[in-house]
Amino acid sequence: MKRERVRWIFITFLFCATLVIWVFVFDREAKKGVLTVAFFDVGQGDAIFIETPNGTQVLIDSGPNNKVLREIGKQMPFYDRSIDLIITSHPDMDHIGGLPSVLSRFSVENIMIPGVGADTSIYREMLSRAEEKNIEILYARRGRIYLDQENEIYLDVLFPDRATTGFEKNLASVVVKLVYGETTFLFTGDSPASIENYLISVDEDILDVDVLKLGHHGSKTSTSEQFLGYTTPTYAIISAGKDNSYGHPHSSVLALLKQFEIKYLETAKEGTIIFESIGAEPFVRRL
Ligand SMILES: [Zn+2]
Secondary structure, three states: OHHHHHHHHHHHHHHHHHHHHHHHHHHHHHOOOOEEEEEOOOOOOOOEEEEOOOOOEEEEOOOOOOHHHHHHHHHOOOOOOEEEEEEOOOOOHHHHOOHHHHHHHOEEEEEEEOOOOOOOHHHHHHHHHHHHOOOEEEEOOOEEEEEEOOOOEEEEEEEOOOOOOOOOOHHHOOEEEEEEOOEEEEEOOOOOHHHHHHHHHHHHHHOOOOEEEOHHHHOOOOOOHHHHHHHOOOEEEEOOOOOOOOOOOOHHHHHHHHHOOOEEEEHHHHOOEEEEEOOOOOOEEEO
16 A cells, blocks of 8 residues: 555656656747747836847846736746846836845846945845845946857947946946847836937947837936937837826827837836747737
8 A cells, every 4th residue: 555655656756747847848949049028017117027049037127026026927937946147227226126036036147237326225135135145246338248149149238338436326227238130129227318318429320229118217308309210119118107106108208209100018008018039020029
């Protein structure tokens, strides 16, 4: 009788193990050559998840609280407990509030920060969790980071291109462009129009993108007419909370988008917004 029980336990274990392996294989096969970019619905804030075909995972910002965990859970399989890189655009609550929970739940290789600090408990918590877990902190500087060599997928850090000590936090926002073949995304944190103008002066030729995450949740301090003229995105993303007290997005920004005939999508209305690309046209919005 005892031996029979052991046998059944063994068979059940074998069955589960095989199932896990098949789930893993199926998952990898389904993602072959596909880049996924998800703009999470985290309320008033930003959180963007990137996964390349070779499985490299990047999180840009983490929203204001632990809501981000639920969203990550929808994109990553249950057995995956690691994230390769977290970029914090700047240390405001609506961008780093979820980070302590993410760092508790996942093992993270690197955290990239703009270099400007914040005298807040959440910022200190982020740094102490990172230290506890021996996570390497990288200071964002203009340059290229390859996420997936085989598929030539990379992030170009456009800003900061200098030390940002003493900068106003939004001004220091890390601005990155994601490139996969013909598909391009631009993530701007809370960069104001003055930084957009600066980028036009140094990067005029590479600003044209398919998807633009509008700076500062669609506030009128970002997304100048000139910047839209250079970026000409097919989609503009507005990451903001429903009925937020800041009045994001601003009606003047929406009017500009309409004037340029740019489709815009709001996380407050659409929920999480997901794009997929195989590096060539058409890149698609996953519904
Ligand atoms: Zn913000």
